[in-house]
Amino acid sequence: MHSMRPLFVVFTFLIGAFCQFHGNDYYNQRQNRQSSGICPQPNGTFPTGTCDGYIKCVNGVPEEKLCPDGLLFNAASGPQAYPCQYPLDVDCTGREQIQPAQPTEDCPHQYGYYKLGDQNNCGQFKNCVDGRGFVFDCPEGLAWNSETYRCDWPDQVSDCNAEAYLGFTCPPDARQFGFGQEEYRFFRSPNDCQHYYICIEGKPRLYNCGEGRAFNDIISACDGAENVTGCAPLNQGPPGRFSNQNAYDKFNRF
Ligand SMILES: *[C@@H]1O[C@H](CO)[C@@H](O)[C@H](O)[C@H]1NC(C)=O
Numbered sequence: 048m049h050s051m052r053p054l055f056v057v058f059t060f061l062i063g064a065f066c067q068f069h070g071n072d073y074y075n076q077r078q079n080r081q082s083s084g085i086c087p088q089p090n091g092t093f094p095t096g097t098c099d100g101y102i103k104c105v106n107g108v109p110e111e112k113l114c115p116d117g118l119l120f121n122a123a124s125g126p127q128a129y130p131c132q133y134p135l136d137v138d139c140t141g142r143e144q145i146q147p148a149q150p151t152e153d154c155p156h157q158y159g160y161y162k163l164g165d166q167n168n169c170g171q172f173k174n175c176v177d178g179r180g181f182v183f184d185c186p187e188g189l190a191w192n193s194e195t196y197r198c199d200w201p202d203q204v205s206d207c208n209a210e211a212y213l214g215f216t217c218p219p220d221a222r223q224f225g226f227g228q229e230e231y232r233f234f235r236s237p238n239d240c241q242h243y244y245i246c247i248e249g250k251p252r253l254y255n256c257g258e259g260r261a262f263n264d265i266i267s268a269c270d271g272a273e274n275v276t277g278c279a280p281l282n283q284g285p286p287g288r289f290s291n292q293n294a295y296d297k298f299n300r301f
């Protein structure tokens with residue numbers, strides 16, 4: 048399974064770069080509001096009473112700044128980083144106030160990551176950049192986690208119903224009646240051979256064996272599709288093979 052983290056990092060970087068360039072117009076409008084605040088150090092960025100405002104000091108000269116709508120000032124960002132970051136990474140304690148939202152047709156704020164869908168459809172999210180929304184799909188079987196800004200196992204996402212989203216309900220096991228060891232249980236997907244579910248604590252996770260492979264119930268593992276009853280590829284081998292396969296299926300069922 049892929050993690051969304053690399054994509055997220057790329058976007059954070061792009062947004063930072065974008066703000067550095069295009070945010071300047073916005074900042075310039077505010078430059079006449081020079082702060083009378085004292086610079087704690089000659090160079091650096093420093094918090095104000097609000098969560099998205101900050102003071103930028105260069106050679107001891109302070110300038111009042113405001114993060115783009117949807118981003119917040121992170122005092123712990125370090126001197127090299129763009130100091131306006133996603134709310135997830137910023138502690139606003141004691142400076143909760145922020146500028147009024149500037150929603151667009153696409154987005155509740157100019158910047159940010161937003162969950163789409165409901166608890167039965169958890170796989171999409173929107174990244175807002177300068178008020179434009181870009182929709183992304185999590186990798187197959189994963190759900191958008193608003194608490195971590197990552198695509199995650201649906202059972203780990205508090206507002207996702209893993210069973211409804213994945214379309215699979217784990218059959219009850221001994222442990223749900225209060226006894227037995229916790230165990231991972233494997234089930235081939237009822238819809239196709241390539242996918243299977245692992246039930247953990249009664250909640251399913253979707254896995255994929257990959258192209259040309261199939262989940263083999265007998266060994267509880269992925270196998271060559273031709274090795275799994277009923278899963279042999281349709282366009283391989285001589286026609287006789289299929290009648291043999293069917294005969295094998297019938298035989299095996301009893
Ligand atoms: C502050 O930044 C300016 C411009 O980047 C630089 O010339 C100066 O040496 C810096 N001062 C300190 C104390 O780091």
Ligand SMILES: *[C@@H]1O[C@H](CO)[C@@H](O)[C@H](O)[C@H]1NC(C)=O
Pocket residue numbers: 270271272274
């Ligand atoms: C199919 O099963 C045979 C015998 O167990 C094994 O040697 C072979 O590697 C399997 N095929 C694939 C594609 O895994």
